[in-house]
Amino acid sequence: MIIWQPGQPINNGRFTIQSVLGQGGFGITYKALEPSTGKLYAIKTLNSTMQLQEDFAEQQVKFINEALTIKGFEHKHIVKVYEVIQEGQLFGVVMEYIDGMTLFKYVQSKGQLSESEALLYIDQIGQSLEYIHNKGQLHRDIKPQNILLRQNQQEAVLIDFGLTRSIATKSMTASLTEGYAPIEQYRRQGNFGSHTDVYALAATLYYLLTANGLKKEGEVSPVPALNRKYDEPPVILPAPKHYNSGISQRVNDAILAGMEIEPERRTATVLKFRENLGLVSSGNPGEVELKSDVGMDYSKLRDYLKGGKWKEADEETRRVMLAVAKREKEGWLDDEHIYNFPDNFPCADLRTIDQLWVKYSNGRFGFSVQKRIYQGLGGTREYNWDIWQKFFDKVGWIKGGRWLYYSNITFDIKAPEGHLPGITYHKSPFITPITPLPWLFDEINSFFSRVETCKV
Structure with missing residues (x-):
């Protein structure tokens, strides 16, 4: 049995093991340094349990063949596989090292996610699954533990392809994760297809949006498919809204349709699952659905963002928000109109604006990004000068303690995370280079509260 230890050189000294990143039913993944370049990698091998199996040699062949399959995947939301190495009798798969945490640990520390943030990650992983399916493969182990979030980025990456199989395969090992595996995965032979991964993706979204409620009732995952199918009486899967009343009806229904027991x-x-969630429209795959409860047209904002015209998009954001709130004459949004009169600013419109910014900035800009940064610094509805100063500095709105001129704002994708949109919040945005005044904090705080209320 071979277990690599911290500090151990492998592959003729090319790599040095630093630590264990994680371990699953089949494999163990190490963090390794390549001293000659200073680069970090993740290296995966079969774990000690698999090494003790009589068919270990055969399992290693399967392990390497699966790695070679993944090596052909080129997608920004799929972990990159570089090569296969050998150390004694043990083969290792050298992969991209991702500095971050699993979606499971993220939710465990933060609590259930807002609908907007959860849909962002599900959309990204959904796109990676479409890519995999088009390659003729099934992942078969979608779950929050197998999705990594890059550090300080709203970018999800799919990992752990140990159960990946060809869609054409009619007989598969009955390996699974309770709560996320569909009923057909409990059998060696079943009706396997794209719908198999749909169930797991829907169950993952279920967890992201209901984690607080599940934990309160002593659950760690959605009701397992086996219990839903064969218990007497069958265990009913509670609708997501049972645990989180803030979930939109559309998302609630899409999750339940994606978790239907029978394939x-x-x-x-x-x-189709992404369409049901409102992430794409059937006529324009990949586009955010331009929903508005007041008939506002967001196509110009979409086109500006799609074309990377960040200044025009920022100004268009201000225009449409003033129009939605019926504040064109005054020229600004105040606390009263943002928060106390939600009917003047519908959540559907706020979500559309945010989803457009998040999508076309690859998760760098948007109201939900700004809210996440603010809360990550410890921000609440209570006034705290130190936190506000850290927030403004983090998003790049002040320099040397002084408020930037609007002309000095960076309208570029390379701007600090959360830098845009920035023109919306207050009466005289980025006009005078002075330290922000208390009324400004109140207005932005109220805006973030509205963002929170709308589950953006």
Whole structure:
């Protein structure tokens, strides 16, 4: 049995093991340094349990073949596989090292996510699954523990392809994760297809949006499919809204359709699941649905963002928000109109604006990004000068303690995370280079509260 230890050189000294990143039912993943370049990598091998199996040699062949399959994947939301190495009798798969945490640990520390943030990650992983399915493969182990979030980025990456199989395969090992695996995965032979991964993706979204409620009732995952199918009486899967009343009806229904027990009744493809969630429209795959409860047209904002015209998009954001709130004449949004009169600023419109910014900035800009940064610094509705100063500095709105001129704002994708949109919040945005005044904090705080209320 071979277990690599911290400080151990492998592959003729090319790599030095630093630590264990994680371990699953089949594999163990190490963090390794390549001293000659200073680069970090993740190296995965079969774990000690698998090494003790009589068919270990055969399992290693399967392990390497699976790695070679993944090596052909080129997608920004799929972990990159570089090569296969050998150390004695043990083979290792050298992969991209991702500095971050799993989606499971993120939710465990933060609590259930807002609908907007959860949909962002599900959309990203959904796109990676569509790519995998188009390659003729099934992942078969989608769950929050197998999704990594890059450090300080709203970017999800799919990892752990140990159960990946060809869609054409009619007989598969009955390996699974309770709560996320569909009923067909409990059998060696079953109705496997894209719908198999749809169930797990829907169950993952279920968890992201209901973690607080599940934990309160002593659950760690959605009700397992086996209990839903065969218990007497069958265990009913509570609707997501049972645990989180703030979930939109559309998302609630899409999750339940994606978690139908019988494959024939389940949402058939990941693309259809994303359509049901409102992430794409059937006519324009990949586009955010331009929903508005007041008939506002967001196509110009979408086009500006799609074209990387960040200044025009910022100004268009201000225009549409003033129009939605019926504040064109005054020229600004104040606390009263942002928070106390939500009917003047519908959540559907706020979500649309935010989703457009998040999508076309690859998760760098948007109201939900700004809220996440503010809360991550310890921000609440209580006034705290130190936190506000850290926030403004973090998003790049002040320099040397002084408020920037609007002309000095960086309208570029390389701007600090959360830098945009910035023109919306107050009466005279970025006009005078002075230290922000208390009324400004009140207005932005009220805006973030509205963002929180709308589950953006």
